[in-house]
Amino acid sequence: MAGKERGLEELFVETLKDIYYAEKQILRSLPKMAKAATTEALRDAFMKHRDETEMQIERLERVFETMGKAARGKSCQAILGIVEESQEVMEDFKGSAALDAGILASAQAVEHYEISRYGTLVTWANQLGMKDAGKLLSQTLEEEKKTDVLLSRLAEQAVNRQAA
Amino acid sequence: MAGKERGLEELFVETLKDIYYAEKQILRSLPKMAKAATTEALRDAFMKHRDETEMQIERLERVFETMGKAARGKSCQAILGIVEESQEVMEDFKGSAALDAGILASAQAVEHYEISRYGTLVTWANQLGMKDAGKLLSQTLEEEKKTDVLLSRLAEQAVNRQAA
Numbered sequence: 549m550a551g552k553e554r555g556l557e558e559l560f561v562e563t564l565k566d567i568y569y570a571e572k573q574i575l576r577s578l579p580k581m582a583k584a585a586t587t588e589a590l591r592d593a594f595m596k597h598r599d600e601t602e603m604q605i606e607r608l609e610r611v612f613e614t615m616g617k618a619a620r621g622k623s624c625q626a627i628l629g630i631v632e633e634s635q636e637v638m639e640d641f642k643g644s645a646a647l648d649a650g651i652l653a654s655a656q657a658v659e660h661y662e663i664s665r666y667g668t669l670v671t672w673a674n675q676l677g678m679k680d681a682g683k684l685l686s687q688t689l690e691e692e693k694k695t696d697v698l699l700s701r702l703a704e705q706a707v708n709r710q711a712a
Numbered sequence: 713m714a715g716k717e718r719g720l721e722e723l724f725v726e727t728l729k730d731i732y733y734a735e736k737q738i739l740r741s742l743p744k745m746a747k748a749a750t751t752e753a754l755r756d757a758f759m760k761h762r763d764e765t766e767m768q769i770e771r772l773e774r775v776f777e778t779m780g781k782a783a784r785g786k787s788c789q790a791i792l793g794i795v796e797e798s799q800e801v802m803e804d805f806k807g808s809a810a811l812d813a814g815i816l817a818s819a820q821a822v823e824h825y826e827i828s829r830y831g832t833l834v835t836w837a838n839q840l841g842m843k844d845a846g847k848l849l850s851q852t853l854e855e856e857k858k859t860d861v862l863l864s865r866l867a868e869q870a871v872n873r874q875a876a
Contacts, residue, residue: 554808556871562804563817566797626821629793633730640726644718653727653832657790660824668817668867675871703832707720707839 560672561615562622567665568608569621574658575601577631581651584638587709590648590702594655597695604691607684614680630657648706652699659696666692724836725779726786731829732772733785738822739765741795745815748802751873754812754866758819761859768855771848775837778844794821812870816863823860830856 578601582594612619634654641647666689673682742765746758776783798818805811830853837846 554805554810556810556813559801559805559808559810559814559817562801625793625796626790627793629789629791630825632789637723637726641718641723644723646718646720646723649720649836650723653723653828656832657825657828660828661794661821664817664821664824667864668820671864671867672813672871700831700835703835707836 556672557676560669560676561617563665563669563672564608564611565620565622566624566626567662567669568605568612568619569624570627570661570665571601571605571608572621573624573627573631574662575605577634577658580638581634581655584642584647585651586648587706590651590706593698593702600691600695604688607688611681611684614678626661627658630654630661633657648709649703652703652706656696656699656703659692659699662692663689663696720836721840724833724840725781727829727833727836728772728775729784729786730788730790731826731833732769732776732783733788734791734825734829735765735769735772736785737788737791737795738826739769741798741822744802745798745819748806748811749815750812751870754815754870757862757866764855764859768852771852775845775848778842790825791822794818794825797821812873813867816867816870820860820863820867823856823863826856827853827860 575598578594578598582591582598585591585594609619634651634657637650637654638647641650644650666685669685670682670689673679673685739762742758742762746755746762749755749758773783798815798821801814801818802811805814808814830849833849834846834853837843837849
C-alpha cells in the first residue's frame with residue numbers, strides 16, 4: 549500500500565501487531581526473571597504478572613477479532629532490545645546483592661514500553677470510534693500502570709534490603 | 713569482576729552508561745523526526761526537546777564527574793530497537809495523514825524508556841547517598857515526564873486533525 553492511502557486504522561493495526569508480539573516475548577521472559585529473583589515477594593510478583601500477561605494477550609486477540617482480523621504479531625525490535633538487556637543484567641549480576649534491583653529495573657523498562665504502546669492505542673481506538681477495542685486496551689493500560697507502581701515499591705525494598 | 717562483588721554502585725554506573733548512550737542516539741534522531749513531521753507545532757516540539765536533550769547529556773556528564781569517572785556510553789539495544797521502529801514508521805507512513813501520529817507514538821516510546829531509566833537511577837542514587845547525582849537525575853526525570861505530557865497532547869491534536 550502506498551504511503552498516502554495508509555491511514556490511522558492501518559497504523560493502529562501495525563501497532564497492535566507490535567504489542568501482540570511484545571506481549572508474547574514478555575510471557576516467555578517473566579518465568580526467567582522469576583527464577584533469577586532472590587526473594588519470594590519478587591518471584592510471586594513476576595509469576596502473577598505472567599498470568600496477567602496471558603489475559604492481556606487474550607484481550608489483544610479480542611481486539612483483532614472486533615476488526616475481523618486474525619491475531620498476528622510483527623517482530624518488535626524495541627522489546628527484543630529490552631529483553632536482551634534484562635538477560636545481560638541477570639548474567640552479569642548473578643550472585644550479586646544488587647541482582648534483584650537490576651531485574652526490577654529491567655521489568656520497569658518493559659512496563660514503560662507497554663504503557664506507552666497501550667496509551668497510544670487507546671487514543672487511536674477512541675479516535676477511530678472503536679469502543680469495544682478502546683475498553684479492552686484501557687483495561688490492560690490500567691493493569692500495566694498498577695504493575696509499574698508495584699515494581700517501584702519492590703525496587704525501593706530491594707535496595708533498602710541490600711543496604712541493611 | 714565476579715558476580716558477588718558487583719553491587720548497587722556498579723549497577724548504577726552500568727545503567728548510567730546505558731542512558732548516556734541512549735541520550736546520544738536520541739539527540740541524533742530528534743532532528744530526523746522534526747524533519748519528517750508535517751506541522752510547525754510538532755517540529756518545534758522536537759527541536760526544543762533536542763536542546764533539552766543536550767542539557768540532559770551534560771547533566772549525565774556531571775553525574776559521572778561526581779563519581780570521579782569519565783563519561784562513557786555502552787551500547788543500549790533497547791534504544792536502538794526503539795529508534796529503528798521509529799525510522800520504520802517514518803518510511804512506511806511517509807505522505808500519509810497518519811504520519812504525525814506515528815512519529816508521536818515513537819517519541820512517546822522513547823520518553824517512557826527514559827522515564828523508567830531515570831526513575832531507577834534516582835532511586836539508586838538516593839540509596840547510595842549520592843545527593844548531587846540524585847538531584848541532577850531528578851531534574852531530567854521531571855523534564856522527561858513533562859515532555860511525555862506535551863507529546864500526549866500533541867498526539868490527541870494530530871489524530872483529531874486527521875479526522876477533521
